[in-house]
Amino acid sequence: MSTLFWGGGANAQKLPMPQNLPQNLQIHGFASQSWLKSSDNNVFGKSSSDSGSFDFRELGLNASMRPLTNLQFSVQGLSRWAGKGSTGNIRLDYGFVDYTYYTGENGQLGIRLGRMKNPLGFYNDTRDVPFTRPSILLPQSIYFDRTRKLAIAADGMHLYGEYRSDLGDISFQGGVVRPLVRGTEAEAAVFGRLFSGHLTPEISYVSRVNYELDGGRIRFAVSATQLNMGFSPGTGDVLKDGSVRFTPLVFSAQYNAERWSLTAEYALRHLEYKNFGPALPNMDFTGESYYFQGAYRITPEWEGIVRYDVLYTDGSDPHGTKWAAARAGRQAYNRFAKDITVGLRWSITPEFMLRAEYHRVNGTGWLSTLDNPVSSDLAQHWNLFSILGSYRF
Structure with missing residues (x-):
């Protein structure tokens, strides 16, 4: 895996290890605090207030141990504040056993069991650590923060492998999992509101194939996922016990030179709602997302x-005009978002980083309904400025 993927060129230095630990035990952690100010609409708390929002911070502690050459245990606990969707509860971000059952001169094969990151695009695996993100906010057209818990990890089994040759390196990862669907964040994103019942996990599937040439100078990836969820109605719910199927397909490409990188990703996101009753008729549509990114x-x-980042909730109705016409009081710009982002990163030391970035956004398609409960109050054209400080050890 290229160092650019993990941290970005000279910023990917190996950090010193804490002393007095067993040789095969590694412990690392990170902490970050952000401030966000938006002209309209709220992102991670009341960012549109005069004072902005400090309700975006992340604390993580991870450990890994390799008792045998081909056996590794890895775990990370995370506490994250991100507006009303994440309120700082400490939870297991990932925790798994990794067994490599074949290692050869040109490749390897292995299996992982436990809670693992979903292999989705270039950044989902490492999006929890601020140092490994290309910006404070990832491209929201593909890496939604409003459904972060649902997208970032799942419980189950992964098979993985890698083959290296003079023509490039090919790696794959795929598995059978149960998605993490409990909590208000996922429910608000799936239904647009909260119910007394709750989502339930069903058997789902994740996969990704990567190709790298010249140690990561050129990178391509294809990710395919099928997340299946049910719904268990609560007292007084108008919904029946229906099902939701989310099937994103992501194509990723990147070119890395000595001082600059170009990245683009394109996604088709198929979404199906079935058997919820008259309150939520059956729906079946495909969204479209893409972004182009340059770093110097x-x-x-x-x-x-x-x-430049673009989201269309429904590719057949990209600007939401048909959707809004069928729903009194709803705005067409709730169904799309076009975001121009510029940012700057300063790595003061290998352990401490500052970031600042500005977003000019047309549309509200990726905003959280928890932080913005009244859609008619949202502004179509809005600005977002954010600053982040992060420390790791």
């Missing part, structure tokens, strides 16, 4: 980024 490493300590 000005010096080993400074990096600039620019990105």
Whole structure:
């Protein structure tokens, strides 16, 4: 895996280990605090208030141990504040056993069991650590923060492998999992509101194939996922025990030079709602997302980024006009978002980083309904400015 993927060129230095630990035990952690100010609409708390929002912070502690050459245990606990969707509860971010049952000169095969990151696009595996993200906010057209818990990890089994040759390196990862669907964040994203019942996990499938040439100078990936969820109605719910199927297909490409990188990803997101009754008729539509991103490493300590990010909730109705016409009081711009982002990163030391970025957004398609409960109050054109400080050890 290229160092650019994990942290970005000179920013990916190996950190010193705490002392007095067994040789095969590694412990790392991170902490970050952000401030966000938006002209309209709320992101991670009341960012549209005069004082902005400090309700975006992340604390993580992870450990790994390799008692045998081909056996590793990994675990990470995370506490995350991100507006009303994440309120700082400590939870298991990932925890799994990794057994490599074949290692050869040109490749390897292995299996993982437990709670693992979903292999989705270039950034989902490492999006929890601020140092490994290309910006404060990832491209929201593909890496939704309003459904972060649902997308980032699942419980189950993964098979993985890698083959290396002079023509490039090919790796794959695929598995059978149960998605993490409990909580208000996922329910608000799936239904647009909260009910007394709750979502239930069903057997789902994840997969990704990567190709790299020249140690990561050129990278391609295809990710295919099928997340299946049910619904258990509560007292007084108008919904019946229906089902939701979410099937994203993501195509990823990246070129890395000595001082600059170009990245693009394109996604088709198929969504089906079935058997919820008259209150939520059956629906079946495919959304479309893409972004183009450029990063330039000005010096080993400074990096600039620019990105254009587009989300269409329904590709057959990209600007939401048909959807809004059928729903009184709803705005067409609730169904799309076009985001121009510019940002700057300053790596003060290998352990401490500052970031600042500006977003100019047309549309509200990726905003959380928990932080913005009245859709008619949302503004179509809005600005977002954010600052982040992060420390790791």
